[in-house]
Amino acid sequence: MRIVLGTPINAVPRPWLYFDIPALMINALEVRRDPRAVLGYEGELWVDSGGYQILRKGLSVDVDKIAEVYRRVDAQLYLSLDVPPSPGDPPDVAERKFEKTYRNWVRLRRAVGDSVVPVLHVYRDEALFFRYLRLYVDAPALAIGAAVPYVLITRGAPQGSRMLALRLIARARREFRGPLHVLGMGSPSVTPILHAMGVDSTDSATWxxxxxxxxxxxxxxxxxxxxxxxxxxxxxxxxxxxxxxxxxxxxxxxxxxxxxxxxxxxxxxxxxxxxxxxxxxxSWTQPPRTPVFRKLYQAVATA
Known part of the structure; x- marks a missing residue:
């Protein structure tokens, strides 16, 4: 399993200058010039659209602007511009966000190519998740987003949110044949669970x-x-x-x-x-330390 390191472009330190890392993820909103030259990095590069930051800060970013940035950056994967639903969103609001996220991927894929990875969001309406999962079957890779509030935070999420999120991720793993990435779940408490489920990669900026x-x-x-x-x-x-x-x-x-x-x-x-x-x-091969995640790990590993 691979853990992709998220980093601001101008930040220090730069671990990749000291030891090998699986891949690096940067934010499209920070790109002003060649990020590889700024980072001093020649390895596998992923570019995130900044969808979460856009939502949190109330920004408005045009899909065409994201496409323009993506075409200027030499990267292996580009995450599509997504509109994450919150756990408390009513189903009709969540569905509009699912639809907007899907349309953004279609537009970006046409503009940039097959290296644009769609994002499918964890949400309490499982039927909605499954319906959109089927729309991404021909994507080169798939990212699962919005899992953090269900697994790591849980405030405002429905009861049993951790198992809900893991159940949706497991369904995606069974039905999607390509590489599966889970966004923002690179905590060592969770990565052994994802590894046991057959997830290919996740990422972390918390280091x-x-x-x-x-x-x-x-x-x-x-x-x-x-x-x-x-x-x-x-x-x-x-x-x-x-x-x-x-x-x-x-x-x-x-x-x-x-x-x-x-x-x-x-x-x-x-x-x-x-x-x-x-x-x-x-450390993704180490069993989780805390009892709640150790229990989840044991349940997944023995399933």
Whole structure:
């Protein structure tokens, strides 16, 4: 399974300069000039349309503008411009968003080519999900979006939202023959579950954000605050043996910068970000740490 790293184009650090990563994802809204030259990156590149950011900020972006950006960027995959439904959307509102997302993909595919990947959204109306799944059978790859509120956040989602989302993803895996990507689900708590389901890839941009908040990500999921500064949320400190466990994982998997580990994770944002990027991209074989995700993993793995 591959974990694609999401990154702002001008951000530091740049893990791909220190070790191999499976692929890199950037946001089309940030593209001003050749992103490969800015990033110093020659590997597999994905471009996200910025649909989530557009929705959150109330922006209006023309499909033709996204197509223009896509034609200028040398990338392997381009994610179609999507309009994600929220868990609380009434069915008629959600259906309009499904339809708009589908029409955007048709237009972008005509303008850019078969490397444009459609996005199908998790939503509580399973029949709606299945109906649109059938429209994407000839796509070169398929991305499942809007799963995060159902699996990782769950506030405002229907009861049993985690199993609902996993059931929809499993159905997509059975019916779609090409590569299947699940957007934004690169947490080590979830990636072992997706791997057990046969999902090909997912992505994460939290490796850098968590580091900025003074946190390291543990193999199997969970995060621990390791700096001395006060924080307003996510205050969990490492429990006995957890940093030693993290160190052992890094050593056993070949992390290239172990010198001064215990001090550097406390004092250096860039070092924490590199550690987090390594853990995110390489710990999907570790069973989930937390009981709720371990239970889901066991249910999927034994199904």
């Amino acid at each position: 850098r954000l968590k580091a900025a908040y003074g946190k390291v990500i543990l193999p199997g999921g969970g995060e621990r605050h390791v700096t001395d500064r006060a924080v307003n949320f996510g205050r969990a400190k490492p429990r006995d043996g957890e940093l030693e466990e993290l160190y052992s994982f890094l050593r056993e998997t070949g992390f290239p910068a172990l010198d001064g580990f215990y001090e550097r994770i406390k004092t250096s944002f860039e070092y924490r970000a590199l550690v987090n990027a390594w853990v995110v991209t390489r």
